[in-house]
Amino acid sequence: MSAGASDFRCPHCLTAKMLEQTWGGVAVRICMRCGSNFFAAGSLAAFEGWGDDLPPEAERVAAHHEASVHCPACGHALERLAFPMEPTLELERCPSCRGIVLDFEEIRRVPAVGRWVAERAKARAGQ
Numbered sequence: 001m002s003a004g005a006s007d008f009r010c011p012h013c014l015t016a017k018m019l020e021q022t023w024g025g026v027a028v029r030i031c032m033r034c035g036s037n038f039f040a041a042g043s044l045a046a047f048e049g050w051g052d053d054l055p056p057e058a059e060r061v062a063a064h065h066e067a068s069v070h071c072p073a074c075g076h077a078l079e080r081l082a083f084p085m086e087p088t089l090e091l092e093r094c095p096s097c098r099g100i101v102l103d104f105e106e107i108r109r110v111p112a113v114g115r116w117v118a119e120r121a122k123a124r125a126g127q
Helices: 043-048 056-061 104-126
Strands: 018-023 026-031 037-039 063-070 077-083 089-093 100-102
Touching (some): 043 100, 056 077, 056 104
Antiparallel strands (some): 018 026, 026 037, 063 077
C-alpha cells in the first residue's frame, strides 16, 4: 500500500500529514506536528553527499530491531537501527522501500555517522 501525495501520514503522530519540502535540492517529507522527517530511498545519501543512505560499515555494526511504527510511504513495519556510537544514534528505516525516518536530533547527528565510520576504519588501519 503506497501513500499518495495527500495521505502521507507521520508514523509517530499517526494522523498528522507529512508535507513535502525541499532541502538542498532534496525532497523530504516533514511532520509539522512532531518534526519527524521522511527521506525516500537515496534521499539521505543525496542530502549528506554519500554514496549510500547509510555507510555500509555503519549498517553492518548497527543493531537491527523491529520498530512499533509503520512506513509512511508503503505501510510496512519500520526497523530501528541503533549505531554503537557515543551516545548511541537510533533511526528508523523501512526494510521494504528503504525510506528513513529521522527526528530533528537524529538529523543533526547523521553527519557524525560518516565521521564515526571513517574513525573506525582509520583505527583498524593503524592496528
